[in-house]
Amino acid sequence: MGQTTLYQHYLEPVLLRLQLVTTPPHTVSVFQRPSLPATDMVPSLVSLCAREVVSDHGSSPSWLSCVPRELYRPLLEAAFAHCRPLAVGELVQRWPERTLSIGGRRKSGQAPPNRLCIQALLLAVVRGLTDKRCRLQVLDLCGLQCDEGRLEDSMGGWSLTVALCSTLLQARAAASRGHRDCERERKRGLQMERERDSAVKRDRGLESRRGGTEGEDAGKMECRSNGGEESMVQARVRPEEETVRGVRRRMELQRRNEPQQNSPSTSSPDWNQSVVVRVRADLFINARSWERVRGALSLPGPLRLYCRYLRVEELPAPSVASLLELLPKDGLLGLDIRYSSLGVPGLALLLPLLEPFPLLHSLRLHYCNLDLQRTQPSQQGALQEMFSGLGALKRLRRLSLTALRLPGHLRLLLSSLSQPLEVLELPYLSLTPADLAYLSCSPHASSLRELDLSENRLDVSSVPSLRRLLSQAEPCLAQLSLCGCGLSDSLLGALLPSLSRCRTLRTLRLALNPLTRTGLVSLAWTAVGIPSLRLLLYPSPLEEYEPGLPPLPSSAQLLDWPLMEGSEVSSLTVTQLEEVLLAKGRQHDLLMTSDLLKYSTDLAVED
Known part of the structure; x- marks a missing residue:
């Protein structure tokens, strides 16, 4: 056609x-x-x-x-x-360019790639290694995974990581088979060469024995025979040919010993396998996939895996350390460790291993069992090692610490950093007024774009520090989260003037705070006055809860306490908020919601 x-x-x-x-x-x-x-x-x-x-x-x-x-x-x-996986495989197998980028940030409403298409893509990359039409050298899969869980036929981060490592192992096995086939062909050629040499030696032996028994008559007959035959026999026994055979024999012995010296099972893993395609991806590793990932990274092959963002869960510190040692040092931008019992000694072990990664700018530690409220032996020395390791990360711009419980240690933690942070997330850290006072005066305050202080109890003594912090960060602050901080109407009222001056704020989260409907309306009037604001996550007012709440309930009580079933109470709140939006003409560009599960996080990062 x-x-x-x-x-x-x-x-x-x-x-x-x-x-x-x-x-x-x-x-x-x-x-x-x-x-x-x-x-x-x-x-x-x-x-x-x-x-x-x-x-x-x-x-x-x-x-x-x-x-x-x-x-x-x-x-x-x-x-x-x-969803045409066969077409995906055929196109990728003969991809005509050096780079293929799949993934990245999807447009609004765009579905993630189908699982079958991703599997066809990976299989085609392996087939393309032996296809002369394929020019692929760099495969970028960063952002390809779908972790929202919206579609059943999409591939999440863990599944994509396992599939990638399986592809690396398949490519290595195919290359090993090709290496063994070449080795068999080489040995077959040597065997044929030895058989030819043996045939020549047998002919020479027969000629010499025949000449000895026939004596002079045979010699006379040879003298009377054709001169061409005599020259042929003489050519076979030239000393130069004997020298060539000797060199060939020595080379044959050397080649026979080479596979034993360069065997892949020895300490030298580099056995004539060069990297053909470099694969970049975001990896998600837990205890079930750790062995496979380690196997895929530990040995050479035609595919080399480079990690952009590494997320590990439920792994001890030595396992995480082994992964960091196997990963290529260029390309890692962020490390996310969750639900791992690291403690202070584990962090002291891991943080120095991050220094060789020159592009690392994001470090997230969530629920890693770091509790400085309990004094333990040799804890102070491990703390110093941890802080010095953190200070060695020269390009660190994002630091997220969740539920590490570091009361009174924020100064030591942040002062060890060599550059100001742009993103600081400190939820469930049990911060003290002294911690907030240091943060408001630190070099990080004027460079923060995102700040999360959720679930840190605030009181009257914390308000001056928080107002000073907002005044320092107002030129660049885009996201602020104060969920579950115990902000009542009076405390929030003291913060609203400082919030109104944050002219770059795009997202404001204040869920699970004990506000009345009056305090919520005051918050709404402040929010519509910030032209850059796109999302306000507000708490359900106290009037919407069933009777029995204490005067100043905690965030856990607000989360568990039932709301009134009647729609009239909640509709009154929605009506008042809509009136505020209509009064300022913000009904189309500002989303106000109390839904903790369904609000769009894309609004926080949209340009």
Whole structure:
């Protein structure tokens, strides 16, 4: 099927259905002129034509032979969007460019790639290692995983990590089989060479014995024979040929010993295997997948795995340390450790291992069993090692510590950093007024873009420090979270003037605070006065709860206490908030919600 036939089968029916027959020729002759860049065409037309092409898998051998390289990308996007794993595999196996990037940040409403398509992609990468048409050298899968759990047929971070490591092992096994096949061919050639040498030696032995028994008569007969035969016999016994055979024999012995010296089971793992494709991805590792990931990273192969963001769960400190030692040092941007019993000694072990990663700028430690409220032997020395290891991270910009319980140690922790932070998350840290006082005067205050102080109990003594902190951060602060901080109407009222001056604030989270409906309306008036604000997560007012709450309930009590079932109480709150939005004309660009589970986090990072 030629290019004209492809046009007739795919492009022309699409144009007829769209009534675009009058479109100028340069926008529709994609298959007729392969040199035309795809960017010169209408994107919707390209996408529609690509969908028609990949939908007919029976004709793929025809259009793959003549499709221009500029159309590989829209064809692959159409194959992913409409779940055509066979087309995905065929396109990736002969990918014509050095780089292939799949994933990244998806557009609003765009579904994540299908699991079958991702598996077809990985299998095609292995097949492409032996396909001369494939030019792939860098495969970028960062952001490909879907961790929201919205779709059953999508692939999460853990599944993608396991699939990637299985692909690395398959590629290494295929390369090992090819290495063994080459070794068998080499040995077969040496065997044939030895058989030829043995045949020559047997001929020489027969000739010498024949000459000894026949005596002079044989010699006379040879003298009367043809001179060409005599020259042939003399050529076989030249001393130069004996020297060549000796060198060949020595080379044969050396080659025979080489596989034993360079065996992959010895200490030298570099056995003539070069990296063909570099794979970049975000890895999610736990106790079930740790062995497989370690096996995929420990030995060389044609695929090399590079990690952008590493997330580990339920792993002890030595296991995390072994992973850090195996990962390539360039490319790691962030480390996220969760639900691991590290303690102060574990962090003191891990933090120095992060220094060789030059691009690391994000460190998250969630529920890692670090409790400085309990004094333990040799804890002070481990603390000094931990702080010095943290200070060695020269490019650190994000620090997230959840439930580590570090009361009174915030100064020692943050003063060890060499550069100001841009993102600081300290929920459930049991911060004291002295900690907040230091934070408000620290070099980090004026550079913070995101600040999370949730579940740290605030009182009257903390308000001056918090107001000073907001005044320092107001030029750049974009996200602020004060959920579950015990903010009553009076405490929040003292903070509202400082909040109103944060002109770059986009997200404000104040859920699980004991506010009345009056305090909530005052908060809404302040929120609509911040032009950059896009999301306000407010608490349900105390009037909506069933009777029996204490005067100043905690966040845990507000979370567990039942709300009134009648819709009239909650509708009154919604009506008052809508009136505030309408009064300022913010009903379309500001979302106010009390739903802790369903509010859109994309609003916090949208440009």
